[in-house]
Amino acid sequence: xxxxxxxxxxxxxxxxxxxxxxxxxxxxxxxxxxxxxxxxxxxxxxxxxxxxxxxxxxxxxxxxxxxxxxxxxxxxxxxxxxxxxxxxxxxxxxxxxxxxxxxxxxxxxxxxxxxxxxxxxxxxxxxxxxxxxxxxxxxxxxxxxxxxxxxxxxxxxxxxxxxxxxxxxxxxxxxxxxxxxxxxxxxxxxxxxxxxxxxxxxxxxxxxxxxxxxxxxxxxxxxxxxxxxxxxxxxxxxxxxxxxxxxxxxxxxxxxxxxxxxxxxxxxxxxxxxxxxxxxxxxxxxxxxxxxxxxxxxxxxxxxxxxxxxxxxxxxxxxxxxxxxxxxxxxxxxxxxxxxxxxxxxxxxxxxxxxxxxxxxxxxxxxxxxxxxxxxxxxxxxxxxxxxxxxxxxxxxxxxxxxxxxxxxxxxxxxxxxxxxxxxxxxxxxxxxxxxxxxxxxxxxxxxxxxxxxxxxxxxxxxxxxxxxxxxxxxxxxxxxxxxxxxxxxxxxxxxxxxxxxxxxxxxxxxxxxxxxxxxxxxxxxxxxxxxxxxxxxxxxxxxxxxxxxxxxxxxxxxxxx
Amino acid sequence: xxxxxxxxxxxxxxxxxxxxxxxxxxxxxxxxxxxxxxxxxxxxxxxxxxxxxxxxxxxxxxxxxxxxxxxxxxxxxxxxxxxxxxxxxxxxxxxxxxxxxxxxxx
Ligand SMILES: Cc1ncc(C[n+]2csc(CCOP(=O)(O)OP(=O)(O)O)c2C)c(N)n1
Numbered sequence: 001x002x003x004x005x006x007x008x009x010x011x012x013x014x015x016x017x018x019x020x021x022x023x024x025x026x027x028x029x030x031x032x033x034x035x036x037x038x039x040x041x042x043x044x045x046x047x048x049x050x051x052x053x054x055x056x057x058x059x060x061x062x063x064x065x066x067x068x069x070x071x072x073x074x075x076x077x078x079x080x081x082x083x084x085x086x087x088x089x090x091x092x093x094x095x096x097x098x099x100x101x102x103x104x105x106x107x108x109x110x111x112x113x114x115x116x117x118x119x120x121x122x123x124x125x126x127x128x129x130x131x132x133x134x135x136x137x138x139x140x141x142x143x144x145x146x147x148x149x150x151x152x153x154x155x156x157x158x159x160x161x162x163x164x165x166x167x168x169x170x171x172x173x174x175x176x177x178x179x180x181x182x183x184x185x186x187x188x189x190x191x192x193x194x195x196x197x198x199x200x201x202x203x204x205x206x207x208x209x210x211x212x213x214x215x216x217x218x219x220x221x222x223x224x225x226x227x228x229x230x231x232x233x234x235x236x237x238x239x240x241x242x243x244x245x246x247x248x249x250x251x252x253x254x255x256x257x258x259x260x261x262x263x264x265x266x267x268x269x270x271x272x273x274x275x276x277x278x279x280x281x282x283x284x285x286x287x288x289x290x291x292x293x294x295x296x297x298x299x300x301x302x303x304x305x306x307x308x309x310x311x312x313x314x315x316x317x318x319x320x321x322x323x324x325x326x327x328x329x330x331x332x333x334x335x336x337x338x339x340x341x342x343x344x345x346x347x348x349x350x351x352x353x354x355x356x357x358x359x360x361x362x363x364x365x366x367x368x369x370x371x372x373x374x375x376x377x378x379x380x381x382x383x384x385x386x387x388x389x390x391x392x393x394x395x396x397x398x399x400x401x402x403x404x405x406x407x408x409x410x411x412x413x414x415x416x417x418x419x420x421x422x423x424x425x426x427x428x429x430x431x432x433x434x435x436x437x438x439x440x441x442x443x444x445x446x447x448x449x450x451x452x453x454x455x456x457x458x459x460x461x462x463x464x465x466x467x468x469x470x471x472x473x474x475x476x477x478x479x480x481x482x483x484x485x486x487x488x489x490x491x492x493x494x495x496x497x498x499x500x501x502x503x504x505x506x507x508x509x510x511x512x513x514x515x516x517x518x519x520x521x522x523x524x525x526x527x528x529x530x531x532x533x534x535x536x537x538x539x540x541x542x543x544x545x546x547x548x549x550x551x552x553x554x555x556x557x558x559x560x561x562x
Numbered sequence: 563x564x565x566x567x568x569x570x571x572x573x574x575x576x577x578x579x580x581x582x583x584x585x586x587x588x589x590x591x592x593x594x595x596x597x598x599x600x601x602x603x604x605x606x607x608x609x610x611x612x613x614x615x616x617x618x619x620x621x622x623x624x625x626x627x628x629x630x631x632x633x634x635x636x637x638x639x640x641x642x643x644x645x646x647x648x649x650x651x652x653x654x655x656x657x658x659x660x661x662x663x664x665x666x667x668x
Contacts, residue, residue: 118592118595119592119595122592122595122596122599123599123603126643126645127644127645127646128592130591130592147645301643302639302642303636303639303640303642303643305639306635306636307636
C-alpha cells in the first residue's frame with residue numbers, strides 16, 4: 001500500500017505510458033499537477049501559448065505515431081488549446097490534453113477561470129472525460145491512451161478538477177498502461193472480393209491518404225503498386241507514403257494536384273481508396289469525382305465508408321492488415337495499355353514548377369532547400385500558398401517526414417509542430433516552411449525554440465500578403481482585394497534575433513544559396529526570411545466547389561479573362 | 563447539410579421520425595450532450611428522445627426518433643463511434659413507447 005495525490009498519480013500513470021516530454025503552461029487550476037511534475041522523470045517544455053503546446057504535442061505524435069500529451073490550466077488555458085485539439089481531430093492525430101479545472105464544489109458557479117471544458121471539447125475530441133475522483137484516474141488515464149490510439153487515432157481531453165488533483169488515494173498497484181485495441185479481424189471473403197475487383201480492373205488507381213501513414217502501410221503499398229503496376233495518387237496528408245521519384249507515383253490529387261493526376265482519375269475504372277476520407281479538397285465536387293470508376297474503400301473507421309461516396313465494396317479494417325492480406329491474391333500485371341495512357345497524360349499535363357532553379361521564387365525555395373536539407377529531416381508547414389508549393393514541390397520519400405494541417409487548415413501550425421517534432425527526434429532537423437501571415441499566429445514559440453535550443457529551421461516565404469486569400473480574391477472575386485495585404489511589414493529577421501534565434505535574410509544576401517546552406521548547416525533554431533514576389537499564385541487550382549476536371553491554370557486562365 | 567429529399571417534404575407536426583433507434587449508454591452527466599451534440603453537428607434530424615437509467619444506474623437506455631431515411635446507416639455508424647454508447651439497434655417497437663409518452667404529454 002502506498003499513498004499519493006491525484007496529481008502524483010497522473011504523473012506516475014503518464015510515465016508508465018512512456019511519456020517523456022510534456023509541453024504546456026501552468027495556471028491556478030493545474031498547479032498541483034505542476035508541483036507533481038517537478039519530481040517526475042517527465043521533462044516539461046514551457047510553451048508560450050497553449051495553442052503552441054497543443055501543436056507541439058501534435059508534432060511529437062505525428063513524428064512518432066505515438067500519443068503525446070499537453071497541459072493547460074482551466075478557462076483560458078483550455079480555450080487556447082481548443083484549436084490544436086480540433087486540428088488533431090480532423091487529421092486523426094493521437095494527443096491527450098490534460099486540463100486543470102476549478103474544484104468540483106465550484107463547478108457551475110462561474111468561478112474564476114471556470115469554463116465548461118468538457119462541453120466545449122465534445123465535438124472536437126474522440127472522447128473526453130471530466131474526472132470526479134482520484135480513484136477514477138486509475139481508469140481514465142489508461143483509457144484516454146487506449147481511445148486516442150485505437151482504430152482511427154484522435155485527440156482526447158481529460159479535465160481534472162483541482163480537488164481531484166489534491167485528493168489523496170491509497171494504492172496497492174498501478175493499473176496496466178492503456179494501449180490500442182486490436183484492429184478488427186481481416187475477413188477472407190472481403191479480401192477475396194477486393195482481389196477480384198483489382199485483378200479484373202483495366203484502369204485501376206490507388207488513392208491513398210493519412211490512413212496509410214497511421215497504419216504503417218507504406219511498405220506493403222509500395223510492394224502492391226510495384227507488383228500490380230497500379231499508379232498511386234496521394235492526398236495532402238498521404239505525402240511521403242510513396243517516394244516522390246517512384247515511377248508509378250502521380251503525386252497529389254485534387255485542388256492543387258497536377259492536371260494529369262486529376263485527368264487520370266477521370267479515366268480510371270477502379271479507385272482503390274485506402275485510408276482516405278474523400279475530403280473535398282481532394283475530390284473536388286464529389287458527385288463528379290472518378291465518374292467511371294468502381295470504388296473499393298478500405299478504412300478503419302466504418303463511418304467513412306459511404307459518408308461521401310458509396311463504395312462498390314467497403315472494407316472496415318486496418319489498411320495495412322487488409323493490404324497485407326490482399327497482396328498474395330493480386331496478379332502480377334503490367335497494365336501496359338493503361339500505363340501508356342497514364343504516361344501520355346503525364347507528358348501532356350505535368351505539374352509546372354516555374355522558377356524551380358531560382359532560390360528567390362516559391363518553387364525554387366522548396367526545391368533548393370530540399371537539396372540542402374538532410375534526408376531524414378521532418379518537414380512542416382503553415383497554411384496558405386507556401387503550404388501548397390511545399391506539398392507540390394518537396395520530394396518526400398518516407399512516411400512521417402511530412403506534417404501539415406490538412407483538415408482544419410490552421411495557420412500557426414507549422415512552428416510549434418516543428419518544435420514538437422524536433423523534441424521527439426532530437427537527432428533530426430525539423431524545417432518549417434511558413435508564410436508571413438501564418439508565422440505571426442504562433443511566433444511567440446520562437447522563444448520556446450530558443451530556450452530548448454531545438455534544431456528547428458523556419459523558412460519564411462515572405463510575400464507581405466495573406467497570399468492564398470489574395471489569390472482567391474484575384475481569381476474568384478473580380479480582383480477586389482481587401483484585407484489580404486499587409487501594409488506594415490515586420491522585420492522578421494530582427495524579430496527572430498530578438499527572441500534569441502539566429503536569422504538570415506536572403507533578400508539582403510549577395511549569395512542566397514550560400515546563406516541558406518550556411519543557415520541550414522548551423523545547429524539550433526534559426527529563421528530564414530526569403531522575400532518573394534507578392535502576387536504569385538499557386539497553380540493549377542480547382543475552384544472551390546468545382547469538379548476536379550475544371551482546374552484552372554495560369555496562362556489558360558489569363559487567356560480566358562484577357 | 564440538409565437532406566434535400568426530406569427538405570421538400572413537410573413533416574407533420576406530430577412526426578416521431580421515420581425510425582426509432584435504441585441505445586444503451588453509460589450513465590453519466592455528459593452522455594446526453596454527446597448524443598445530442600452528434601445529431602446537431604452532423605445535421606441528423608432528431609424528432610423524439612427518451613432516456614431512463616437501467617439496472618443499477620450505471621447504464622441508461624435511450625430511445626431516439628429520427629427522421630433519416632437515406633443516412634440511417636451513417637447515423638448508426640457515427641453513434642457506434644461514441645465511447646459511451648454500448649449498444650445501438652433499430653427498434654421498430656420503440657414507436658409504441660413514444661406513442662405512450664405522447665399520450666401522457668398531451
Ligand atoms: C487560423 C486561420 N485563420 C484564417 C485562415 C484563412 N487563410 C487561409 S490561407 C490564409 C493566408 C495565409 O497567409 P500566409 O501565411 O502569409 O501564407 P501565403 O498564402 O502568403 O503563403 C488565410 C488567412 C486560416 N487558414 N487559418
